[in-house]
Every structure is written in C-alpha cells, then in structure tokens.
Amino acid sequence: xxxxxxxxxxxxxxxxxxxxxxxxxxxxxxxxxxxxxxxxxxxxxxxxxxxxxxxxxxxxxxxxxxxxxxxxxxxxxxxxxxxxxxxxxxxxxxxxxxxxxxxxxxxxxxxxxxxxxxxxxxxxxxxxxxxxxxxxxxxxxxxxxxxxxxxxxxxxxxxxxxxxxxxxxxxxxxxxxxxxxxxxxxxxxxxxxxxxxxxxxxxxxxxxxxxxxxxxxxxxxxxxxxxxxxxxxxxxxxxxxxxxxxxxxxxxxxxxxxxxxxxxxxxxxxxxxxxxxxxxxxxxxxxxxxxxxxxxxxxxxxxxxxxxxxxxxxxxxxxxxxxxxxxxxxxxxxxxxxx
Amino acid sequence: xxxxxxxxxxxxxxxxxxxxxxxxxxxxxxxxxxxxxxxxxxxxxxxxxxxxxxxxxxxxxxxxxxxxxxxxxxxxxxxxxxxxxxxxxxxxxxxxxxxxxxxxxxxxxxxxxxxxxxxxxxxxxxxxxxxxxxxxxxxxxxxxxxxxxxxxxxxxxxxxxxxxxxxxxxxxxxxxxxxxxxxxxxxxxxxxxxxxxxxxxxxxxxxxxxxxxxxxxxxxxxxxxxxxxxxxxxxxxxxxxxxxxxxxxxxxxxxxxxxxxxxxxxxxxxxxxxxxxxxxxxxxxxxxxxxxxxxxxxxxxxxxxxxxxxxxxxxxxxxxxxxxxxxxxxxxxxxxxxx
Numbered sequence: 001x002x003x004x005x006x007x008x009x010x011x012x013x014x015x016x017x018x019x020x021x022x023x024x025x026x027x028x029x030x031x032x033x034x035x036x037x038x039x040x041x042x043x044x045x046x047x048x049x050x051x052x053x054x055x056x057x058x059x060x061x062x063x064x065x066x067x068x069x070x071x072x073x074x075x076x077x078x079x080x081x082x083x084x085x086x087x088x089x090x091x092x093x094x095x096x097x098x099x100x101x102x103x104x105x106x107x108x109x110x111x112x113x114x115x116x117x118x119x120x121x122x123x124x125x126x127x128x129x130x131x132x133x134x135x136x137x138x139x140x141x142x143x144x145x146x147x148x149x150x151x152x153x154x155x156x157x158x159x160x161x162x163x164x165x166x167x168x169x170x171x172x173x174x175x176x177x178x179x180x181x182x183x184x185x186x187x188x189x190x191x192x193x194x195x196x197x198x199x200x201x202x203x204x205x206x207x208x209x210x211x212x213x214x215x216x217x218x219x220x221x222x223x224x225x226x227x228x229x230x231x232x233x234x235x236x237x238x239x240x241x242x243x244x245x246x247x248x249x250x251x252x253x254x255x256x257x258x259x260x261x262x263x264x265x266x267x268x269x270x271x272x273x274x275x276x277x278x279x280x281x282x283x284x285x286x287x288x289x290x291x292x293x294x295x296x297x298x299x300x301x302x303x304x305x306x307x308x309x310x311x312x313x314x315x316x317x318x319x320x321x322x323x324x325x326x327x328x329x330x331x332x333x334x335x336x337x338x339x
Numbered sequence: 340x341x342x343x344x345x346x347x348x349x350x351x352x353x354x355x356x357x358x359x360x361x362x363x364x365x366x367x368x369x370x371x372x373x374x375x376x377x378x379x380x381x382x383x384x385x386x387x388x389x390x391x392x393x394x395x396x397x398x399x400x401x402x403x404x405x406x407x408x409x410x411x412x413x414x415x416x417x418x419x420x421x422x423x424x425x426x427x428x429x430x431x432x433x434x435x436x437x438x439x440x441x442x443x444x445x446x447x448x449x450x451x452x453x454x455x456x457x458x459x460x461x462x463x464x465x466x467x468x469x470x471x472x473x474x475x476x477x478x479x480x481x482x483x484x485x486x487x488x489x490x491x492x493x494x495x496x497x498x499x500x501x502x503x504x505x506x507x508x509x510x511x512x513x514x515x516x517x518x519x520x521x522x523x524x525x526x527x528x529x530x531x532x533x534x535x536x537x538x539x540x541x542x543x544x545x546x547x548x549x550x551x552x553x554x555x556x557x558x559x560x561x562x563x564x565x566x567x568x569x570x571x572x573x574x575x576x577x578x579x580x581x582x583x584x585x586x587x588x589x590x591x592x593x594x595x596x597x598x599x600x601x602x603x604x605x606x607x608x609x610x611x612x613x614x615x616x617x618x619x620x621x622x623x624x625x626x627x628x629x630x631x632x633x634x635x636x637x638x639x640x641x642x643x644x645x646x647x648x649x650x651x652x653x654x655x656x657x658x659x660x661x662x663x664x665x666x667x668x669x670x671x672x673x674x675x676x677x678x
C-alpha cells in the first residue's frame with residue numbers, strides 16, 4: 001500500500017477491480033463477475049454459482065433477530081440469486097465464523113433454519129468450514145442447475161421491454177425500520193413487514209417458470225432495491241429505463257409501518273432493499289401471459305409492470321407527472337453513510 | 340438459546356452438528372461434510388468443492404504479512420484441499436469483507452495474488468461478493484474437476500498401509516513464530532521458514548499424479564499438522580496409526596528458527612499446521628514407486644514414510660523408542676487457548 005494518495009473505492013469500484021483482475025468470462029466460463037450468478041461452461045455447462053458473505057452488525061443484528069431468522073435470511077438471499085437465473089438449487093456450502101464459546105442451541109437454530117429452507121427447494125448442504133471470528137460471519141456458496149434451460153441474464157433486455165416485478169416491495173425495509181425503532185416485533189400491524197424482513201421467500205418457482213416460458217429477456221433479483229437494481233439491469237443491457245413510481249407495488253405492510261414511524265413507504269420500496277423479489281423484462285405484449293403463468297406456478301404471486309427499457313441514457317423516475325434522473329439510492333457498503 | 344446450561348462446542352462438535360443437520364451424503368452427493376472436499380454426484384459427477392473462511396486476527400495478521408502474502412496463503416490453503424482429492428482446479432468464488440475506506444492498492448495486491456496463483460494451476464476466478472466488515476474476511480469456494488479419476492478420500496486407508504507425506508514439515512509454524520517474535524522477515528537464516536508460512540505451495544501436481552497412479556488408498560492435506568490430521572485420516576478409515584517421530588521430515592528451516600528462538604522444530608512439524616503438504620497411505624511395497632512418481636511429476640518433491648496404519652485404537656507416537664498415545668496437538672479454533 002503506498003502511503004501517499006491512497007484511493008478509497010466504492011463497492012462498485014471494488015467489484016470492477018476484482019472483475020478486471022479475474023479477467024472476465026471466456027473459455028469454460030460463460031458469465032463471470034457481474035450477474036446474479038456465474039454461469040459455468042465446458043464440462044460444467046448448466047451449472048450456475050452464487051456466493052454471499054454476511055457479517056454480524058453489517059448485514060444482520062442478533063439483537064433484532066433470532067438465530068433462525070438470520071439463517072433463514074442468509075439462505076433466502078442466496079436462493080434468490082439462483083431464482084434470478086431460473087435455476088434449480090442443487091448444493092450449498094456454508095462457512096461459519098463464530099465468536100468464542102459457541103453454543104449448540106445457537107448453531108442448531110442458525111444452521112437448522114438454513115438446511116430446512118434449502119431442502120424445501122431441493123438444496124443439499126454439502127460442505128463448509130467453521131472458524132473462530134470476533135463476530136458471526138456467514139458465507140454461503142450455492143450451486144444451481146439449469147437443466148436444459150438457458151440462464152436468464154441481466155444483459156438480455158431489449159429496447160421497449162416492459163420492466164416487471166414479482167410480489168410487493170418495501171416490506172423488508174419497513175420491517176427493519178420497525179425492529180430498529182425498538183417496536184414490538186409481534187405487533188399484528190407490523191407482522192407482515194417483520195416477516196418480510198426476517199423470513200423473505202425466494203422466488204424459485206416464479207424464476208423457473210419465467211425461464212421456462214422462453215419469453216423473458218432479462219432477469220435479476222431485487223436485493224438492493226429498484227432504484228439501484230434497475231439501473232444495473234439497464235446498464236448491463238446497454239439501455240436506459242423509465243420507472244413509474246405510481247406503478248410500484250408498495251407492500252401494504254410498509255404503508256402501515258410508514259404511518260406509525262412517519263417513514264417513507266415508497267422509499268423503502270425503491271431503496272430499502274432485501275425484498276428478494278424478481279425483476280424481469282419482456283415484450284410488453286407478453287406481460288399478461290407471464291402474469292398468469294407466475295400466478296399459477298408460484299401460488300398466486302403477483303406480477304406488476306413498473307416501467308420500461310428506454311434508449312437512455314440513464315434511468316428516470318416518473319413521479320406525479322414529473323420525470324427525473326433516478327438518484328442512486330441503493331446500498332453501497334462503502335459509502336460514508338452506510339451503516 | 341436457553342439461558343440455563345448452555346453447551347459450548349469444540350470445532351469438531353460444531354462440524355458434527357452441522358453435518359448431522361445437513362443429513363450426510365446420499366442421492367446426488369457422493370461425499371459430504373468431513374473430507375477435504377465434497378464430492379458431487381448425479382449430473383455434477385466428477386466435481387469436488389471446498390470452501391475456507393479466513394478472518395483477520397484469527398488466521399492472518401496484516402501487521403506480519405503483506406496483502407499479497409495473505410491472498411497467496413488463502414488461495415494456497417484452498418487449492419491444497421483440491422490437491423488432496425487429486426482434482427484439477429477449475430473455478431473459484433471469492434467473498435471479501437473489507438473495513439471502511441478500502442484502498443485500491445490493498446485490494447489489487449490481495450486479489451491479484453490469488454488470481455495469479457490460481458491461474459498457474461488452471462483456476463478461474465468466476466464470481467464473488469464484496470461487503471463491509473470490521474476486519475478483513477476472506478472466503479474462497481473452489482470447484483475442482485476429477486476428470487475420469489475417482490477422488491482420493493480420507494476413509495480409504497487399509498490396515499498395514501504406509502503413511503507418507505510430501506515435502507518438509509514445520510516450516511510454516513517456524514515462519515509464523517519468527518514473524519510473531521518480531522524478527523526480521525528478510526533474515527536469510529529464516530527466509531525459507533518465512534516463505535513456507537507466507538507463500539506455501541499447494542501440491543497439485545503431486546496430488547494429481549498420486550490419484551492417477553491408482554495405488555493410493557487414502558489422502559488428505561496437512562492443514563492442522565500430522566498430530567491432528569493423521570488421527571482424522573485413521574478414524575475416517577476405521578483404523579489407528581503409528582507415527583514415528585524420528586521419520587518426520589522436519590524442515591531444516593524450522594531447525595534453524597528453533598535454535599534462534601529456542602523453539603521446538605519437531606513440535607512445529609507435528610502441530611504447527613499450515614504446511615499444506617499431502618499425507619497419503621498406500622501398500623508399503625508401493626512407497627518407492629510413488630516416491631519416484633512424485634519426484635518426477637512434482638519437480639523433485641520428496642516423499643517420506645512417517646508411519647503406518649494399525650488396528651488401533653487411536654494413534655500412537657513413537658519417539659526415542661517409547662510409544663505413547665498422541666496428544667491432540669492440532670488446531671481447534673474454539674479451544675480456550677486458541678489465539
């Protein structure tokens with residue numbers, strides 16, 4: 001490290017730096033760093049891989065959530081990356097950092113919750129590592145199988161595509177705000193928001209059905225929020241986008257919490273992150289068909305068109321008739337204001 | 340977590356608990372938790388997977404090592420797990436936790452060192468995750484390909500097998516002791532020991548050649564030291580073992596450092612860990628043949644027989660004519676005395 005003029009990097013800059021060191025896709029790697037999953041090629045063709053690192057105090061707080069909730073969210077976040085490709089979960093690898101004097105009940109609840117959720121979707125925990133760490137650290141690396149389908153990438157969007165999302169947005173952000181405000185997690189008014197935060201449901205059936213439909217052009221999961229994830233998809237597709245605020249399916253639970261805490265439900269829906277819903281693009285005339293498909297295959301899950309892909313440049317947010325460049329509201333771990 | 344009578348777990352107990360929750364091998368998983376790598380089955384047959392979590396202050400100290408050294412060691416430790424199966428490295432996934440204000444030079448050196456070492460052995464860094472963390476956290480998850488070979492497991496040892504190791508032992512432990520004592524890392528007397536600690540060489544050529552020979556019964560890498568790794572191999576094979584102290588190939592560098600620091604070179608060789616040499620078992624009459632094979636395929640790397648597999652129970656250490664049950668000297672992250 002040079003003592004003079006050190007360069008501080010943003011999260012995106014670190015990812016770009018690592019990607020440039022790694023050298024991009026090619027050879028036996030169909031898709032490398034930058035999508036929800038890497039897509040392997042050659043003898044491993046049809047395999048997709050994702051990994052997520054979660055650190056106590058950064059990604060979760062044990063004061064606010066049970067060990068089982070933490071396990072559930074960690075697994076859901078990773079399964080959601082597989083869903084975003086249209087993959088079927090196959091194998092999981094868990095690295096666990098634990099402070100001194102780990103307790104059996106804590107490990108049982110944390111890991112048991114991961115294992116049982118994974119099993120629901122056909123995932124087998126196949127290996128891992130356990131080490132000491134000053135705080136709880138969880139790394140999951142999941143392998144998914146595409147079978148005979150092509151994975152859905154962020155880069156496949158086409159000019160004029162409808163931009164759609166599954167489910168409701170903002171629930172997770174509202175639930176986290178509720179917990180951080182020290183409110184009763186069992187309050188029935190906030191129960192849906194708290195559940196959205198602590199027990200998100202990865203959209204694996206929807207992701208698989210959308211991949212099988214052959215009508216989806218681009219897909220990713222909403223882990224940081226529409227306001228930063230849509231620009232990522234648009235950029236990967238070489239396009240811009242228009243997002244219509246009035247169309248965003250804000251979770252009623254977020255509205256209830258917003259009223260109680262004087263919070264911003266639309267803000268949570270756009271930038272709260274961690275809703276783990278799917279965002280995809282398709283020909284506008286296929287929206288109805290795909291809506292019906294998801295409703296049927298994913299137990300009544302809704303699909304809502306929230307905007308469309310444009311020539312750009314950039315992504316605009318249309319709100320109360322006014323169209324403005326979207327402010328980057330997503331989560332950058334290395335911004336000054338990040339928690 | 341119950342407030343009364345909490346159960347503190349050792350590292351081995353945590354691994355056993357996670358393994359019991361995960362449910363063991365079967366179906367599309369040939370080998371699950373407990374070997375150096377998981378061995379996948381079904382459509383992913385021939386793939387092996389390993390993952391390792393390293394935490395600053397527990398596994399490495401940035402005061403003692405350069406970022407490039409840390410990157411090298413992290414990658415080497417994981418590559419060594421692939422070597423232990425006889426696999427060829429294929430894909431790597433890096434999760435990186437970094438404190439606030441990450442610097443470009445630090446990330447470049449750390450990741451660049453991983454990438455270039457991986458590339459030497461055919462590994463492609465294909466994905467990852469970057470997050471904020473109070474200290475540097477590194478998780479690598481590597482996929483290796485067996486091609487048409489069967490992976491070498493810890494459990495294949497047979498009664499009467501010779502127990503052999505590659506290379507020299509104790510160098511890494513001596514190097515770490517040297518650095519921790521605040522001695523000059525560039526002192527020529529300690530250079531080999533410091534290099535053994537900071538720049539271990541994963542034994543991929545040797546591992547592959549041993550797997551190809553068809554004569555090796557069991558194999559694993561020495562990450563915690565003979566004193567704890569041999570008991571693991573013996574137990575996995577349902578046997579005991581006899582380890583002969585006088586046969587252990589103690590690194591000359593460890594002897595030099597031991598003299599300077601009044602340390603114990605044999606102790607480092609048995610329990611210092613992180614030498615990342617291979618330990619394997621074979622029919623005693625094949626030792627010479629395999630020694631020649633490794634020397635030829637792995638640029639002069641030595642093979643030494645250090646003991647044999649016995650009926651047991653347990654593992655005995657023979658030293659100065661006396662045979663005694665081996666003390667468990669390996670590294671348990673959750674022992675009271677662990678760093």
